[in-house]
Amino acid sequence: MNDRQNLEKKLSRLADVDDVYENGRRIISGGENIDILSAVLQEIDETVLHRKLTFFAGPNQEISLSVKGRRLLGVNHIIPVTLIPAGSDLLGRSLSEDDAELIEVLAKVMAGFAYISQKLTVDVTETDGTHDYSSMGVAVKTLAASWSAHKIPEPTSALGRFLHACGIGQLSFILIADDTIIEDAGAADHIVQLKDHASPQINAIETAYHELDLKNTQNRLIIVDQKNDGDMSIGYARTKDQHALIMFDDEKLGTVLSAWHKNISSN
Amino acid sequence: MSIADELDALLSAYDACKVVIFADISSKMTLLCRSAEPMPQETLDSLCHEAALLFEGAASKLSAGSTPSKAIVSDDNNLKVFILAEPETPDVLCCICDPGIHISAFAKDAQFRLSRITAETGI
Numbered sequence: 001m002n003d004r005q006n007l008e009k010k011l012s013r014l015a016d017v018d019d020v021y022e023n024g025r026r027i028i029s030g031g032e033n034i035d036i037l038s039a040v041l042q043e044i045d046e047t048v049l050h051r052k053l054t055f056f057a058g059p060n061q062e063i064s065l066s067v068k069g070r071r072l073l074g075v076n077h078i079i080p081v082t083l084i085p086a087g088s089d090l091l092g093r094s095l096s097e098d099d100a101e102l103i104e105v106l107a108k109v110m111a112g113f114a115y116i117s118q119k120l121t122v123d124v125t126e127t128d129g130t131h132d133y134s135s136m137g138v139a140v141k142t143l144a145a146s147w148s149a150h151k152i153p154e155p156t157s158a159l160g161r162f163l164h165a166c167g168i169g170q171l172s173f174i175l176i177a178d179d180t181i182i183e184d185a186g187a188a189d190h191i192v193q194l195k196d197h198a199s200p201q202i203n204a205i206e207t208a209y210h211e212l213d214l215k216n217t218q219n220r221l222i223i224v225d226q227k228n229d230g231d232m233s234i235g236y237a238r239t240k241d242q243h244a245l246i247m248f249d250d251e252k253l254g255t256v257l258s259a260w261h262k263n264i265s266s267n
Numbered sequence: 268m269s270i271a272d273e274l275d276a277l278l279s280a281y282d283a284c285k286v287v288i289f290a291d292i293s294s295k296m297t298l299l300c301r302s303a304e305p306m307p308q309e310t311l312d313s314l315c316h317e318a319a320l321l322f323e324g325a326a327s328k329l330s331a332g333s334t335p336s337k338a339i340v341s342d343d344n345n346l347k348v349f350i351l352a353e354p355e356t357p358d359v360l361c362c363i364c365d366p367g368i369h370i371s372a373f374a375k376d377a378q379f380r381l382s383r384i385t386a387e388t389g390i
Contacts, residue, residue, distance in 0.1 A: 197331045204325035212316055217342040222326055224335035234329045245329075253339070254370050260341055261366045 025056060025121035036114040037147050043122055045070050045140045052076060054123045055113075061169065063113055066127055071137030075106065083112045083169040086188040094135035097142060106143075107150040112169050112185075158264055159242040165259035171248035174199070177241060186247070190232075194245040198234060202243060205236060219264050221257075225250060239264065268387075273380040274301040277360075280376065283368035286310075286361075287377075289384065292319040293357035302363075314361040318349045322359065337374055341366065350377045352385045 020027045029039040036057065043053055050068040054076075057063075063083075064076035074095050084090055088105045095102055155161045160183070163173050172186025174194050184191050205222070223235040231250040237243065237260070248256060268276070274287045278301050286302040288311060297311040320326055321338035329335075338349040346366045352358040360381050364373065 193331060198329050201325055201328045204328070205320075208320045208325045212313065212320065219343050221339075221341040222321070222329070223339040224321060224326060224330045225337045226330040227333055227336065234331075236326070236329060251371075253374075257339070257341060257346070257366070257370055265341055265343055265366065 022119075022121055025123045027119055027121050029120040036120045037110060039120055039122075040065075040110070041140050041144055041147070043067075043124075044072055044143070047124070050127045052125045052127045054125070056121045056123070057113060057119075058167065061113070061167065063109070068137065071139055072143060073135065073137040075109075078109060078113075080169045082172070082187050083109050085109075095138045096135040097138055099138075103138060103142065103146050104150075107146040110147050111150045157239070157242055159237060159239045159244055162237065162259050162263040163244060163246070165263055166246070166248070166252070166256050170252055170255065171246050173244055173246040176202075176243040176245075190247040194234075194247060198236070198245045202236065202245075206238075221260050221264070223253070223256070237264075268383070270299055270384050271301065273384050274299060274360075277362075277377060277380050278303070281364070281368060281373055283365040284362055284373065285365070286314075286363040288314060288361045289381075290315045290318060290359050290361055291357045292322060292351075292359050295319055314347070314363075317347070318351075318359045318361050321349050322351050337378070339370070339374075346370075348374060348377065350374065350381050352381050356385060358385055 028043065029035040040055055043055075044065070044067050047053065047067040048069060050066070052064060053067050054062060054064040060079055062077075062079045064078075066073040066076055072095055074093055075090050077091060078084055085105055085108055090102060090105050090109065093099075093102060095106075155164050160175060163171075163175060169186075172190035172194065173184065174181050174191060175183040176199075181195070209220070218240050219238065221235060221237045223233050226232045226234050233248055233250050233253060235246045235248075235256070237246065246256070270289055274289060278284055278287050285304075286300070286306055288297050288301070289299040290297045292315065295312070295315040297315055300306055300311055317340065318338075321340070322335060326338065327335055334351070336351050340347045340349070346364045346368065348362040348364060348370070350360040350362075358381065360377050362373075362377060
């Protein structure tokens with residue numbers, strides 16, 4: 001066997017013939033959140049030349065990374081932008097091992113990004129040079145340690161599972177148990193509206209429904225539209241022992257109702 | 268089309284829609300009901316009162332600074348869709364549907380038909 005045959009054989013073995021593609025993008029994870037983070041890390045670790053890796057985790061949920069030499073150089077864009085913590089300046093910045101603050105922000109973004117139940121696909125392209133990432137980047141080992149520390153824990157309550165099933169980053173919410181907010185997520189101004197304006201309405205809604213004397217239903221989701229704030233909808237969800245207020249783009253109505261039916265009303 | 272025709276058309280276009288009523292929330296009165304099966308008066312009254320709660324009562328205040336034009340309630344039993352014609356009018360459509368209904372398309376269709384009802388009747 002000559003050298004060329006040896007090389008071809010090695011290249012053939014490197015090319016994974018089991019790869020599955022969808023819409024021209026390679027499927028790299030089936031959907032469990034730990035798989036998604038691991039799959040992203042593995043893609044970075046396998047990227048030697050300067051490439052743009054764009055990961056797609058469902059409709060309107062994607063993240064584009066600039067990678068070279070098995071190191072993450074920077075983040076090009078994130079959809080939805082609500083995944084980025086308020087006040088953070090992550091996009092287009094050169095990352096290095098010294099940027100503890102940015103690495104922390106990225107870990108939070110990835111935790112939200114990973115918390116979806118759909119498959120993950122990746123599109124690899126040559127970098128267009130739009131961003132000037134001049135630093136040395138961040139090693140996969142550093143990213144792995146940071147991301148695993150920020151992994152979002154599995155919700156223990158049915159209402160928590162409903163909220164997370166809607167897709168972190170797809171809605172803003174506050175989750176309430178025993179009159180205390182135990183979790184919130186989403187756009188800062190929406191959370192303020194939910195806390196300050198919508199939250200005081202809960203008792204009045206409960207009283208009104210009690211007076212309606214409907215069948216003693218334990219679980220209820222109420223959604224009303226709010227046309228003075230774009231095409232947003234606002235909702236009140238309740239189960240036996242928890243309440244939640246949610247705010248989301250009207251386009252997500254079907255997703256929210258589907259998540260409610262799967263996690264709450266069909267159980 | 269008459270009001271009854273509009274309700275019938277909505278009901279027949281969506282298999283997952285089981286009941287459509289045209290109601291007045293100021294009087295909490297059902298004006299017309301269309302359904303695959305006979306509906307108890309208590310159910311109709313309950314829908315009217317719930318519509319008033321959603322568009323004029325406590326639930327309407329969830330929406331800051333504006334009266335909602337659409338409300339959806341899902342409980343252990345049903346998916347209910349409520350459509351208000353205009354913020355200043357008391358006319359509503361109240362619908363009971365299966366959870367699997369294509370909600371966005373249905374809500375738009377219901378809004379369209381209610382707007383035609385109010386336009387033609389000059390309400």
